[in-house]
Amino acid sequence: MPATERSPRIAVIGGGQLARMMAQPAIALGVPLRLLAEAEGVSAAQVIPDQQVGDYRDLATLRAVTEGCSVVTFDHEHVPTEHLRALAADGVVAHPGPEALVHAQDKVVMREAMARLGAPQPRWAVVGSAADVEAFGLPCVLKTSRGGYDGKGVWFARTADDVAEALATAEQTGVRLLAEELVDFRRELSALVARAPSGQAAAYPVVATLQVDGICREVVAPAPDLDPELAAGAQELALRIAGELGVTGILAVELFEAVDADGTPRVLVNELAMRPHNTGHWTQDGAVTSQFENHLRAALDLPLGSPEPRARWTVMVNILGGDNPDVGRLYDGYPHALARDPRLRVHLYGKDLRPGRKVGHVNTFGDDLEDCLERARHAAAWFRGDLGNHSE
Amino acid sequence: MPATERSPRIAVIGGGQLARMMAQPAIALGVPLRLLAEAEGVSAAQVIPDQQVGDYRDLATLRAVTEGCSVVTFDHEHVPTEHLRALAADGVVAHPGPEALVHAQDKVVMREAMARLGAPQPRWAVVGSAADVEAFGLPCVLKTSRGGYDGKGVWFARTADDVAEALATAEQTGVRLLAEELVDFRRELSALVARAPSGQAAAYPVVATLQVDGICREVVAPAPDLDPELAAGAQELALRIAGELGVTGILAVELFEAVDADGTPRVLVNELAMRPHNTGHWTQDGAVTSQFENHLRAALDLPLGSPEPRARWTVMVNILGGDNPDVGRLYDGYPHALARDPRLRVHLYGKDLRPGRKVGHVNTFGDDLEDCLERARHAAAWFRGDLGNHSE
Numbered sequence: 202m203p204a205t206e207r208s209p210r211i212a213v214i215g216g217g218q219l220a221r222m223m224a225q226p227a228i229a230l231g232v233p234l235r236l237l238a239e240a241e242g243v244s245a246a247q248v249i250p251d252q253q254v255g256d257y258r259d260l261a262t263l264r265a266v267t268e269g270c271s272v273v274t275f276d277h278e279h280v281p282t283e284h285l286r287a288l289a290a291d292g293v294v295a296h297p298g299p300e301a302l303v304h305a306q307d308k309v310v311m312r313e314a315m316a317r318l319g320a321p322q323p324r325w326a327v328v329g330s331a332a333d334v335e336a337f338g339l340p341c342v343l344k345t346s347r348g349g350y351d352g353k354g355v356w357f358a359r360t361a362d363d364v365a366e367a368l369a370t371a372e373q374t375g376v377r378l379l380a381e382e383l384v385d386f387r388r389e390l391s392a393l394v395a396r397a398p399s400g401q402a403a404a405y406p407v408v409a410t411l412q413v414d415g416i417c418r419e420v421v422a423p424a425p426d427l428d429p430e431l432a433a434g435a436q437e438l439a440l441r442i443a444g445e446l447g448v449t450g451i452l453a454v455e456l457f458e459a460v461d462a463d464g465t466p467r468v469l470v471n472e473l474a475m476r477p478h479n480t481g482h483w484t485q486d487g488a489v490t491s492q493f494e495n496h497l498r499a500a501l502d503l504p505l506g507s508p509e510p511r512a513r514w515t516v517m518v519n520i521l522g523g524d525n526p527d528v529g530r531l532y533d534g535y536p537h538a539l540a541r542d543p544r545l546r547v548h549l550y551g552k553d554l555r556p557g558r559k560v561g562h563v564n565t566f567g568d569d570l571e572d573c574l575e576r577a578r579h580a581a582a583w584f585r586g587d588l589g590n591h592s593e
Numbered sequence: 594m595p596a597t598e599r600s601p602r603i604a605v606i607g608g609g610q611l612a613r614m615m616a617q618p619a620i621a622l623g624v625p626l627r628l629l630a631e632a633e634g635v636s637a638a639q640v641i642p643d644q645q646v647g648d649y650r651d652l653a654t655l656r657a658v659t660e661g662c663s664v665v666t667f668d669h670e671h672v673p674t675e676h677l678r679a680l681a682a683d684g685v686v687a688h689p690g691p692e693a694l695v696h697a698q699d700k701v702v703m704r705e706a707m708a709r710l711g712a713p714q715p716r717w718a719v720v721g722s723a724a725d726v727e728a729f730g731l732p733c734v735l736k737t738s739r740g741g742y743d744g745k746g747v748w749f750a751r752t753a754d755d756v757a758e759a760l761a762t763a764e765q766t767g768v769r770l771l772a773e774e775l776v777d778f779r780r781e782l783s784a785l786v787a788r789a790p791s792g793q794a795a796a797y798p799v800v801a802t803l804q805v806d807g808i809c810r811e812v813v814a815p816a817p818d819l820d821p822e823l824a825a826g827a828q829e830l831a832l833r834i835a836g837e838l839g840v841t842g843i844l845a846v847e848l849f850e851a852v853d854a855d856g857t858p859r860v861l862v863n864e865l866a867m868r869p870h871n872t873g874h875w876t877q878d879g880a881v882t883s884q885f886e887n888h889l890r891a892a893l894d895l896p897l898g899s900p901e902p903r904a905r906w907t908v909m910v911n912i913l914g915g916d917n918p919d920v921g922r923l924y925d926g927y928p929h930a931l932a933r934d935p936r937l938r939v940h941l942y943g944k945d946l947r948p949g950r951k952v953g954h955v956n957t958f959g960d961d962l963e964d965c966l967e968r969a970r971h972a973a974a975w976f977r978g979d980l981g982n983h984s985e
Contacts, residue, residue: 208924225617228640229877231923231941231953248620250642403935485621489936504932511903531623532600540896543795544881549623561623 215276
């Protein structure tokens with residue numbers, strides 16, 4: 202009997218780059234994955250042999266893909282929690298489970314939970330009308346409670362028109378609308394932890410993230426010049442949230458670093474994600490154990506690997522499609538990028554360049570942060586075609 | 594059109610663990626692989642979706658699997674060179690090419706080439722009879738020129754019976770027999786280099802290897818207490834061999850470290866391998882660029898990645914099946930091994946434990962060599978079942 206029949210099989214729902222990058226540690230661990238892909242040939246479907254194509258919103262499809270699997274995990278947070286409860290009744294345990302996952306699906310549920318836990322967060326309220334928003338105060342941030350990602354479903358509301366648009370979108374999609382105070386933050390941080398069903402948890406160093414239009418552009422690990430007490434506090438907060446919400450797998454707690462009037466820095470919870478997260482891609486080349494491996498280990502309730510960094514600095518820069526849809530293939534970026542920087546680590550997702558689309562990322566590491574930043578930014582711009590590599 | 598149709602596709606012949614471990618950097622590079630596996634479900638076939646099953650000795654099979662691929666590379670060195678010439682005529686280039694590869698296939702051809710290059714090597718002769726061996730001198734090492742691996746096809750000949758057995762085997766299999774002086778070596782070393790068709794090459798640190806019964810057991814990178822001049826000389830030798838023989842991809846030069854009567858250390862070429870090699874598995878966790886990634890980069894004629902080490906010491910220990918065929922599944926080794934050592938890096942090949950079979954390896958890295966050795970040896974013994982993990 203081949204070994205694959207004797208190791209637990211993990212079902213992964215969703216065929217994006219996060220599932221694709223789970224495949225690498227799964228190969229090392231000797232653990233077979235079974236993929237539910239949205240369509241043939243998507244990112245993860247290119248690299249995971251045992252796959253089915255179907256709709257994750259359909260319970261029969263989920264039952265078919267998880268048959269013979271002991272656990273199921275996710276490339277995204279959109280699987281209906283009622284289906285996860287049905288799978289659990291069949292004996293297939295989801296990591297994260299439905300009780301935890303709902304906090305990553307619904308921002309109102311998340312805000313309520315943060316309040317219950319006493320976690321620091323922006324002032325917020327559920328708003329159902331223009332009058333509610335006016336009472337809350339403008340300017341503010343408006344977010345649909347469900348369905349937003351990468352800047353979608355989020356409005357920086359300054360005018361009545363902004364408010365009307367957000368309210369209309371919420372009504373059309375049948376979700377609640379959330380108002381949040383506009384935090385005057387110094388920068389964004391991310392506290393990433395892994396937690397196993399046993400309760401064991403591991404906290405990665407807190408990183409600084411640069412977001413543009415709601416999309417992660419750069420990550421620096423660890424966050425430069427971060428107050429050590431604030432860093433430790435952010436890790437403790439993420440571990441406490443993971444524990445209290447019963448998260449299994451990776452939890453990313455996206456934070457604002459704000460500075461009080463007296464100069465004291467503090468963190469506020471911005472968003473939660475319960476899956477390997479863009480702010481943790483640096484761990485592939487910068488930590489002893491990557492977030493993808495620890496996500497799988499947690500799903501299997503295996504002891505977690507060390508989250509400690511392997512270099513003084515690791516920088517991640519996303520490769521996003523630029524404005525020119527005809528820049529050609531990403532592969533054309535290799536000869537220059539690799540020759541210029543023999544230490545560059547490249548991760549491409551098997552996707553074509555399209556404007557605004559995340560198609561890969563690069564990692565650099567070393568003792569000199571400015572050097573790491575320059576190398577990573579140059580490489581990402583080159584792959585994107587901004588520096589002329591696709592000019593032939 | 595999906596990106597996979599726009600990147601060069603690499604055909605990999607042979608479905609063992611080396612092909613399996615090529616799949617990890619192929620995912621990161623966004624380069625699709627197409628596998629020719631010996632049978633369904635073998636090690637690499639578990640993790641590479643685009644696969645065919647067939648016989649690598651059959652040209653029609655090779656033509657089918659390489660269709661639409663720009664290059665072809667190998668999990669092993671057994672593909673007939675005449676087939677590679679036929680594929681080249683079709684426009685599919687092999688890395689390494691047939692002119693280089695023959696030196697890894699035929700030990701007599703290799704010895705002749707080393708003599709031509711002036712590379713230091715043990716005294717050797719082709720022997721066709723017992724009288725030839727007697728003239729060469731006993732004791733000696735006898736090797737079949739082709740077909741040997743992991744200690745098979747090698748005799749430490751001390752008696753006429755040993756000689757008779759070796760001669761009979763060579764005659765039965767229709768290959769030449771090679772006699773080599775029994776080198777009184779201090780230890781075995783390996784000099785691993787990557788070389789691209791452009792001529793660019795990268796040399797990994799020279800490592801010390803412990804072989805038992807012709808099978809690699811342990812690797813320490815870099816080789817402890819190695820004379821720096823000898824180390825540099827071994828790297829230069831490996832680079833020169835790669836260049837002179839036109840090797841593309843990874844070349845492992847296995848060396849004896851001998852000590853002359855006056856105490857001067859020197860190296861002698863023992864074997865050549867032209868593929869990712871067991872003595873390079875440490876690079877997965879211990880070098881900036883793994884041998885598997887550089888093998889793929891070389892096959893694509895992309896600039897090579899840095900071979901520099903990421904830790905003071907990296908230790909690799911193979912997991913070999915023990916004497917008890919009923920030790921159960923490797924997976925059972927995880928809870929203890931991972932809990933005991935959060936920094937342990939495990940690589941399993943998707944194979945069942947069978948006596949003497951290589952089923953995986955572990956890597957450890959750090960500043961303390963003794964600690965790295967202890968951790969890696971303990972983990973490998975545990976997975977093997979020698980320490981009682983399979984007693985339930």
